[in-house]
Amino acid sequence: DQQVKQNSPSLSVQEGRISILNCDYTNSMFDYFLWYKKYPAEGPTFLISISSIKDKNEDGRFTVFLNKSAKHLSLHIVPSQPGDSAVYFCAASALGSGAGSYQLTFGKGTKLSVIP
């Protein structure tokens, strides 16, 4: 049972345009969400995160939006650059501060291609 879903395996966007990557989750106990970026032959690197007490978090060209009622989050990249071409993973962790809450559940990823 996939608790974190990224329904688009791939996305192509023109350089300079907006890239929107989507993620849905089913577990209502998730309260912290992260996006990771992964280049080939490298490990995933942390990009941006959002707590469930917020609905938006921005860091430079990257903005994450959270819609708790819809159990949906999205990552916006504006403007998109060729160097943004990578696989993007959505991840979630559950409420609380105990050891069990540090586990992340990952989606299967969306491969973004930014065309020059």
Place this chain on the structure above:
Amino acid sequence: DAGVIQSPRHEVTEMGQEVTLRCKPISGHDYLFWYRQTMMRGLELLIYFNNNVPIDDSGMPEDRFSAKMPNASFSTLKIQPSEPRDSAVYFCASSSASDRGRKTQYFGPGTRLLVL
């Protein structure tokens, strides 16, 4: 900081052989995670430790897999005997409970395992 260090980066072995993957987490981090990435299943959590103690090993596929963390700066993932279906990229990640609740995990570069 050097980040999470994994060795070897690549491993090619024959079916039936023992494989040992190694990980050095970021200094001061008290959580360590082992993941496996395949095309079919994406990024799967195998096991994770808190303060060197295994917290959840429910993701370990079978008894051929074992993991240890003898001290705060070293962990191993062992496969014995290895099988071709174990071919995947294995990632180690670490995080800190003192990271203001952010639960961000930092990944190593991965070990690409090929079992012939």
